[in-house]
Amino acid sequence: MPAIAPDRRELLLDAAQALFAERPFDAVSIADITQRAGVAFGLVAHYFGSKRGIYVASMQAMADQLRAVRDRPPEQDDMAIALQVGIRRHIAYLEExxxxxxxxxxxxxGADEEVRQIVMKLRWEGAERVMMALNVNHPIGPELYSAMYGWVGFLNESMLAWLEQKAFPREQFATMIIVMLAATLRTVITMNPHTGIDPRLLDRLELGS
Amino acid sequence: MPAIAPDRRELLLDAAQALFAERPFDAVSIADITQRAGVAFGLVAHYFGSKRGIYVASMQAMADQLRAVRDRPPEQDDMAIALQVGIRRHIAYLEExxxxxxxxxxxxxGADEEVRQIVMKLRWEGAERVMMALNVNHPIGPELYSAMYGWVGFLNESMLAWLEQKAFPREQFATMIIVMLAATLRTVITMNPHTGIDPRLLDRLELGS
Structure with missing residues (x-):
């Protein structure tokens, strides 16, 4: 059976992701993208309308891939371990x-409002996945809301700093993120005891990492 | 004694900060800025060269003000209390x-590379101020480097979420940030015992908040 050829839309998205990652928005032309993808010039307009269209779509594609990796169901039922697996997968994907x-x-x-929305949605979904696993009460209290945004900010910023140097193992970095999640949630429980989070689950989350 | 009139450069910067905060870069004209400031149209070019020039300068001015508030020497010598005061001032300024x-x-x-540099510098300076107060060993280990970026990310992202709702007191929010700083540094000490940070200082930092 022959390998299935990636479709041209896919080739264009891959080329766009690579180019927009290398150069500023204004320094990438439609011709650059179609040349890299090895397809006809007119196809960007055909599939995406414009350069901005393929830019937004390529960022959306990256967000979708990240979401798919993060949300793949874990193989076991233990919630603490499932959370750890999800966070480690997320970090491994970001490294790749x-x-x-x-x-x-x-x-x-180029600060595109639509891309900003894609990133903000992705961030909050990550926090929501964690809170779902922890069985938090709804509606989510304001302390937990603020703190979970904070933890996602911790993850993203410390990850960017770690990627600069990679001076200690990814396993250890992931452990730091998991320990900081437990610390974040313990702090919230102290501020507001009505979160529904079981502190024993946090102990196991931290220990198992 | 008459009040000292703010100079025209100052008036322009204030007007630009307000307008760029309200509307996207492209939706603000030089005429909008000079009208708001009540000065002649030509003064933007005179002082700042261009609209982008006054945009970058207005962001730089905000960063400078934040730095000045944060770095004002505290009134007492106790390092744990001095740190708390600095963090609380920083948060109060961000709220204002x-x-x-x-x-x-x-x-x-508009994602301007120069503005990005201003923000990144401001972030790392904040982390450095904290580490100076804590007397960390130099060179800074990679775990501490990554974790301090993480803590600054926690502060900024949780602050944006808190500002959306303001559903609990700022005092309590500031305490959360201080407790998370102690948790961050404890995690780093576990990963790398050669930071030079005295764990007893962290106890006092947390307790006193």
């Missing part, structure tokens, strides 16, 4: 796609 | 200048 991650986070190639 | 803070963080009005 470090350039694209930097572009998404820093918006260095 | 919430719109500008959001613009600086989200880059929603």
């Amino acid at each position: 796609h470090a350039v694209g991650f930097r572009v998404l986070m820093r918006g260095g190639i | 200048h919430a719109v500008g803070f959001r613009v600086l963080m989200r880059g929603g009005i």
Whole structure:
């Protein structure tokens, strides 16, 4: 059976991701993208309308891939371990796609409102996945809301700093993120005891890491 | 004694900060800025060269003000209390200048490389101030480097979420940030015992808050 050829839309998205990660938005032309993808010039307009259209779509594609990796169901039922597996997968994916991650986070190639929305949605979904696993009460209290945004900010910023140097193992970095999640949630429980989070789950989350 | 009139450069910067906080970069004209400032149209070119020039200068001015507030020497010598005072001042300033803070963080009005540099410098200086107060060993280990970026990310992201709702007191928010600093540094000490940070200082930092 012959390998299935990636479709041309896919080839264009891959080329766009690579180019927008290398150069500012204004320094990438439609011709650059179609040449890299090895397809006809007119196809960017056909599939995406414009250069901005393929830019937004390429950022959306990266966010979708990250979401798919993070949300793949874990193999076991233990919630503490499932959370750890999810966080470690997320971090491994970011390491593999470090350039694209930097572009998404820093918006260095043109602060596009639509891309900003894609990133904000992705952030909050990550926090929501964690809170779902922890069985938090709804509605989410304001302390937990603020703190979970904080933890996602911790993860993203410390990850960018870690990627600069990679001076200690990823396993250890992931452990730091998991321990900081437990610390974040313990702080919230102290501020507001009505979160529904079981502190024993946090002990196991931390220990198992 | 008559009040000293703010100079025209100052008036322009204030007007630019307010307008760029309200509207995207492209939706603000030089005429909008000079009208708001009540000065002649030609003065933007005279002082700042261009619209981009006054945009970058207005972001730089905000960063400088924040730095001045944060770095004002505290009135007492106790290092744990001095740190708490510095962090609380920083947070109070961000609350007072919430719109500008959001613009600086989200880059929603045009991702300008120069503005990005201003923000990144401001972030790391904040982390450095904290580490100076804690007497950390130099060179800074990679775990501490990554974790301090993480803590600054926690502060900024949780602050943006807190500002959306303001559903619990600022005092309590500041305490959360201080407790998370202690948790961050404890985690680093576990990973790398050669930071030079005295764990007893962290106990006092947390307790006194």
